[in-house]
Amino acid sequence: MNRDDRDDPFGDLFEEIERMMDRMAGVEDGPGDGSGFRSETHVDTYLEDDVVRLVADLPGVSKEDLSLQCDGETLTVSAASDRREYDERISLPVRVDERSASATFKNGVLEVVFERADDSASIDLE
Incomplete structure (x- = not known):
């Protein structure tokens, strides 16, 4: 059975935490942007x-x-x-x-x- 990411109740929360951490670190485009x-x-x-x-x-x-x-x-x-x-x-x-x-x-x-x-x-x- 494949996991459906839409069913992950914490997905949005983890994405928001990553965005906040990037902002605090001064990363405008997010991780993995090749900068x-x-x-x-x-x-x-x-x-x-x-x-x-x-x-x-x-x-x-x-x-x-x-x-x-x-x-x-x-x-x-x-x-x-x-x-x-x-x-x-x-x-x-x-x-x-x-x-x-x-x-x-x-x-x-x-x-x-x-x-x-x-x-x-x-x-x-x-």
Whole structure:
């Protein structure tokens, strides 16, 4: 016996929950729309002792297609391939020294490491 989706009393509820979750995550077109990070990419950010490490899965992207920019608070990852385009701004958990960044890209996995920025600067009095 085949299941008839019209008989699912929770179908509409689950669809509405997915729409609300997409809206909270900033996804306009919903999951699976081929827009990049929002639908297919998993991004993890790790706050370690003196560094911030970000790991992102970028399927179907080559190293030559990647562009990374950081302003100390946000990392922007952009890439264009034949099949998809990525353009994602990732808020970092703490301020980082963007000039300390090191990045590797192997087998579709991007890893970026930043040193944490000093929380404050001392001011010398004369």
